[in-house]
Amino acid sequence: MSEADQDRQASKPEAESASPQDDRQDAPAGQARPADPRDADDVLTHKAPESGGADDARQAADAAVLAASRRRTRRAFLAGGAASAAGYGFYHWLDYGPHRDMLPTLVDRAYDVNAAISREVFRDHALAPTYPVSRAETLRVNGVYGLKKELLLESYRLQLVGGKDAQTHPRFVPDVTAWEYRYAGKSDEDQGHDTKVDPKLEASTKMAPAPMQGKAKEDEEHTGRTPRGREEAGKSYSTLPPGAPGLLLTLDDIVPKLPRHELVTQFKCIEGWSQIVHWAGVRMADFLELYPPALIDGKAPRYVYMETPDGDYYVGYDMHVCRHPQTLMVTEMMGAPLTQSHGAPLRLHLPTKYGYKQIKRVGLIAYTNEKPDDYWTKLGYDWYAGL
Numbered sequence: 001m002s003e004a005d006q007d008r009q010a011s012k013p014e015a016e017s018a019s020p021q022d023d024r025q026d027a028p029a030g031q032a033r034p035a036d037p038r039d040a041d042d043v044l045t046h047k048a049p050e051s052g053g054a055d056d057a058r059q060a061a062d063a064a065v066l067a068a069s070r071r072r073t074r075r076a077f078l079a080g081g082a083a084s085a086a087g088y089g090f091y092h093w094l095d096y097g098p099h100r101d102m103l104p105t106l107v108d109r110a111y112d113v114n115a116a117i118s119r120e121v122f123r124d125h126a127l128a129p130t131y132p133v134s135r136a137e138t139l140r141v142n143g144v145y146g147l148k149k150e151l152l153l154e155s156y157r158l159q160l161v162g163g164k165d166a167q168t169h170p171r172f173v174p175d176v177t178a179w180e181y182r183y184a185g186k187s188d189e190d191q192g193h194d195t196k197v198d199p200k201l202e203a204s205t206k207m208a209p210a211p212m213q214g215k216a217k218e219d220e221e222h223t224g225r226t227p228r229g230r231e232e233a234g235k236s237y238s239t240l241p242p243g244a245p246g247l248l249l250t251l252d253d254i255v256p257k258l259p260r261h262e263l264v265t266q267f268k269c270i271e272g273w274s275q276i277v278h279w280a281g282v283r284m285a286d287f288l289e290l291y292p293p294a295l296i297d298g299k300a301p302r303y304v305y306m307e308t309p310d311g312d313y314y315v316g317y318d319m320h321v322c323r324h325p326q327t328l329m330v331t332e333m334m335g336a337p338l339t340q341s342h343g344a345p346l347r348l349h350l351p352t353k354y355g356y357k358q359i360k361r362v363g364l365i366a367y368t369n370e371k372p373d374d375y376w377t378k379l380g381y382d383w384y385a386g387l
Contacts, residue, residue, distance in 0.1 A: 115384035124318075124386070128326055128351035131264045136278035138334050139267055141341045145231050145375070146308025146361055149183035156181070156309075156345050158254065161246035162301065162367030164294040169247055176246040181309040181363070228311030233379055236314040238305050238372040240364065247291070251345055255331055258282040258290060263328055265351035267358070268387060279349050280332035284322045287329055293319075293367035305372035306348065309363030315348075316372035316383070317357070326351050329362070354385045 159176040166172050173179075229235025261283050268274040293301050304322045307314035321327065328349045331338060338344035343360025350358055356376045366372075377383045 111382045111384070115382065115386065118384065118386045124321055124324060124352065126352070128265050128387070131266070131276050133264055133278050135276045136264050136334060137275055139275055139277045139342065140273075142269060142271075142355065143360075144341070146310055146313035146359075146363075147341060147343065148312075149185060149310075150340050151309065151344075151361065152182040152184055153345055156363075157248040157250060158346065158362065159240070159246055159364040160249055160291055160366075161240060161244055161364070162293055163247060164292045166245065166247055166294070171247040171249055171253060172245070173248050174245050175243050176248055176364075177240050177242050177244055179248055230310075231312045231375075233375045236307060236311060236373040236375075238314065238316070238366070238368070238370075239307065239311050240366065246366075249291075251331070254287065254290075254329070254346075255282060258286045261328060263326060263349070263351070265326065265349070267349070267351075267355060269355040270381070270385070278334050279328055279330050280335075281328045281330040281346075281349075283325065284327040284329055284348070285325060288323060296369045299369075301367040301369045303368050303370070303372055305364070305366040305368055306359050306362050307364045308359070308361050311363075313359060314373055314375050315357055315359045316374040316377075319367075321350065321353070324350070324352060352387055354387065356381065357385045 157176075157179050159179065160166075161176060163169075228239060259282065260280060263279045264276065265279070266274050267277050295301075300319065302319055304317045304319055305314070306317070330343070330347045330349045331345065333339075333342055338347060340361075343362075346362045347360040348358050348362060374383055
């Protein structure tokens with residue numbers, strides 16, 4: 001570089017920022033740039049220099065938060081323990097507390113509420129849908145209680161108790177329970193199945209508890225007759241006592257005297273399956289006109305009780321359900337007489353009810369003002385059984 005160039009370079013003014021001294025002087029008071037960058041505040045977190053007082057305040061705040069958290073944890077633990085104890089206590093009370101039949105009283109009352117709502121919403125007098133015969137099929141066999149022996153049909157009699165002016169009828173007897181049904185032994189027909197209890201237990205071997213069987217054996221030894229109520233639910237408390245007067249009706253006292261009706265409706269099982277079936281027989285409403293119930297305390301009885309000839313299966317109904325125009329006393333299915341496994345010679349079909357209310361091989365009809373016993377209700381199912 002020539003002397004002239006050196007003189008020109010030296011004559012240029014020095015930039016202000018290039019002077020460390022000037023930079024420190026221009027910084028605001030109290031915020032001078034430190035000589036060592038490691039002494040600077042963290043500009044990302046704006047960490048302020050700590051003093052002894054601030055550190056004590058932070059520690060006190062942390063301690064207060066921790067104490068509050070501990071108090072809340074204890075309260076939550078105590079509340080959770082109390083809730084668990086209350087839940088277990090409620091379960092224990094529900095399971096071991098008051099029962100009606102085999103249901104806790106609270107559950108049974110819930111059934112009653114549901115039934116009342118169903119009656120109001122769907123109405124028992126509403127008609128079930130009907131279908132063309134072409135869609136009908138033979139009903140599967142399901143449930144064999146009361147059907148495990150082949151009944152000799154010539155020995156069949158329908159016991160009718162509680163009828164009006166029964167004493168004047170030619171079929172009146174002073175003791176309907178004295179009638180002896182005759183059987184040909186175990187039925188050779190398909191015994192079907194029933195899955196409303198343990199599905200691993202064959203339907204033909206389901207028996208009442210040992211104490212009930214013992215009582216039945218005592219009754220048999222005392223009376224010399226086959227014991228009743230040998231199935232799981234035991235003997236019905238609505239079964240007739242010896243000496244009950246009434247009518248002993250043959251099929252000729254029923255079928256030829258009443259109009260024949262055909263019905264193609266859906267049979268629905270509470271197990272979750274259904275089938276459309278072609279039925280034929282006489283309406284229960286017509287039967288009630290031919291053999292009306294006697295008044296009880298000046299009023300028509302509220303219920304109808306039915307059971308099989310051996311008393312192993314039994315069902316209770318509200319009277320108005322039996323008067324439903326589609327409630328059918330069935331003698332034929334799919335254009336042919338009923339088979340033994342389907343309830344010959346007489347079964348009930350109620351298209352507004354689940355299948356467990358549709359008793360097969362009806363041996364007894366009794367009009368009563370007391371809510372009768374019901375096989376599956378005793379085992380925890382709904383009395384109403386409405387669809």
